Amino acid sequence: MKIVLIGGGSFVFAPTVLEDIIVKQRLTGCELVLVDPNLEAAEAMAAAARHIAGELKVAMRTSATSNRREALAGAQFVIISASVQGAHRWQIDYDILSALGMADQARECGGMGGLMNGFRSITLLMDICRDMEELCPEAWILDVTNPMPRVVTAVARYSTIRIAGFCNIAYRGAEGYTFLPKLLGRKAADVSIVSAGLNHFAWLLQITDNATGEDLLPGLRAYIEEGSWAEQDEETRRELRIMKRWLEEYGAIAAGHADHHAEYLPPQRDIHYTTSPPYHGSAEERSRRMEELRQIGAGGVNWNSLFEHGSWEHPVLLELALHSGGELSLDILNVKNEGAIPGLPADRIVEVPVKVSNRTILPLAVPALPDKLLELCRAVSDVHELVAEAAVTGSREIAKLAIDADPAIVNKAVAYTALEQMLEAHADLLPQFNGSKQCF
Template identity: 40%
Template sequence: MKQVKIAMIGAGSFVFSMSLLYDMIVESQLPGSKLVLMDVNLASAERMAKIARIMAAESGVSMSIEATSDLTAALKDADYVTTSVAAGLIKRYDTDREIILKYGIKEPVSECGGVGGLSYTLRSVQLVMDIVREMERVCPNAWLLNVSNPLPRVMTAVARHSSIRGLGFCSVAQGGVDGYLNVSSWLHRHAEELDVVSAGLNHFSWLLSVRDRSTGEDLLAEANEAVRRGAWEWQPRTPGWLEQYGSVPLAGDSHTGEYLPFPDEIKVSEHGGYHGSDEERVERLRRLEEAANGRYPWQEMLENRSWERPGLVIHALATNTSLKQNMLNIPNRGYIRNLPDEIIVEVPANITNGKVEGCVVGDLPEPVRQLCEQVSRVHECSVRAAVTGDMDLVDEAIDIDPAITQKAAAKEAIRELIRVNADVLPLFKH
């Protein structure tokens, strides 16, 4: 195997970094590789590098592991780049929600849709595109494997406005680390017994097919009926969407609800964002520090691990081996026949002989297609706004977003949000 260099940008990520290190070092074992952990907080990068060295030593894997806060040094001659980055995620996310509520706007989790999703987009696209521009300069042939949100909009920016090959990872539609755990639970089966296909957009992916892996028996109607009967009881809005659109949205109530008008009968507090409480984050940081110094088993830090597995994709690409992914976010190239080509879609994909190819899933049900096409237009428009700093495009994104019903209030709110985030939005005039 060719020796490879992997740059982890945002190596101090709350959950993702431990999962990625485990996949690359313990599970995939890429001997002789160079792993560079980069974070603007050098102490965070060094802490994770110490844990990575312990993992490698205990697994018998010879790998060069470095830490840095220098983006260019991390990216120089990299073959693979992972990004799990945000500009002050928790603080700015909370500020967004406070301002949105001040204008009387109701929204659930605001990562990919609504006013909060638009504010998040402007920040994240700027941040990731700064990384991508440096990739174009110092490692133009590298793959970008991104988990940064809002995922479909970040990946749209990479695909539309750079020359870098990008893959987007989010496994919320699976419901777990390995396999479609929600679907299997509805059918009282093990995930490995089922062939499940979902497709659509990230946080807006829909259940298209369920079959028994051994017999080929079609189980989609049974799965849908289980949802109607309340098998997914902690997602009370989903059965209504099944009846309305003819398919189950696998991201559940809060994420699916990012793209649709917020019901009056639901309290905003019931659907707030969650990235760990302050207490949980402090405790996790303490345990990471202990693990880095060999006083706490790093294996314990994999509890509630990230469901995304880009490390496995890196291994498949680097070793020219085959891998099936239940979902990747990539440009549509006929994979969903009744959605426009080149928009970012979430579809199953195969990695074979160093290439990534989406699987053709056919057509989405017509009501779902209409929704996905409208939401993808919002993605595209919000990204154009983010890369140009054009307020007319910001307003257009609000006008066409089906999740935003209070258009005038939203336009006032986004202007305040841009002002309070001015330090990370240099393209916008203030």
């Protein structure tokens, strides 16, 4: 099995892939190729992987390259965790939006920031898809790049490459759903939870006590609605106030962090909007992690430290099930709806639990969303569709339609001005908006 990781120099996600392949699954015979424009980082990660595999006697091949096409030839799975100049480009957007009085729109996934981040990420992903259609047309993309639903929508609509999107933000913990059970004095292992909706916009639909089968949703709703949270810290009380407001307005409990959900909603006074690049690692931290990688690769330090701050997403598990034909259940995956959420079109990208069987991903039917929430999810999904279409075609008119449709953007006229300024600022990454090319 050949796995390509694009973003192989990442200090957060790449170690998680290494841990899953080498330490947890012991994938003897696997070939892993780490691709990154920062070849030094990718080579250091590959050296660490080879050292760990050697210690654990896992016979596999690991290499690093900055040549994407060279890596993709013959691949079966392509994991993508990459953002082109992420922090730098986010800062450009923030400065433009701040000057126009729209600093709260400098978001990663929604609003004007999510629009531009979507354009940049989709352009990258579609370029990768064109290479894959030539070099490994049967391979799967397992995407971790944000904005998740917009990226997956673009690939699913405008490419022949199969794709699924990974983002477990609704868990709010590395070990599964942690925040919501804790409000009831329970641990993640004590309950079964079903959440569904859209990525970074998923909602709690079921919560059940594993031991007794008791429906815990009425009790959780009552806890949030009563507004007596004296035992909680101030940050949790802030979130609960927001969740209570949304519960009253939309009829459901937000499964993820309120600040993530708020990216897709109009500005609200009690939301913490981002004021610094939403990407992991300062320059100082990256320098320290690079030195740590070199020492691990040389056998100078214990390699367990590499896995202390990993990702919550584990696409390697899906790879194994798809490769072997085995069965797997996942609480959260971004795939086509195909009837899982009643009332949303079958081809829309949604976030739902799935079952994998016979090399097929099957979205599982979930309880119906409340009417008002369904209407809102449909509106947000409509924006995802328009952003994907604008990014692929390079249409400024469709980009404006996305702004018109986006409930997160209130001042449409100023947003049009911001759009033109940001398209000019990022013209080198987005040539399709200047008539130079199209992604399809």
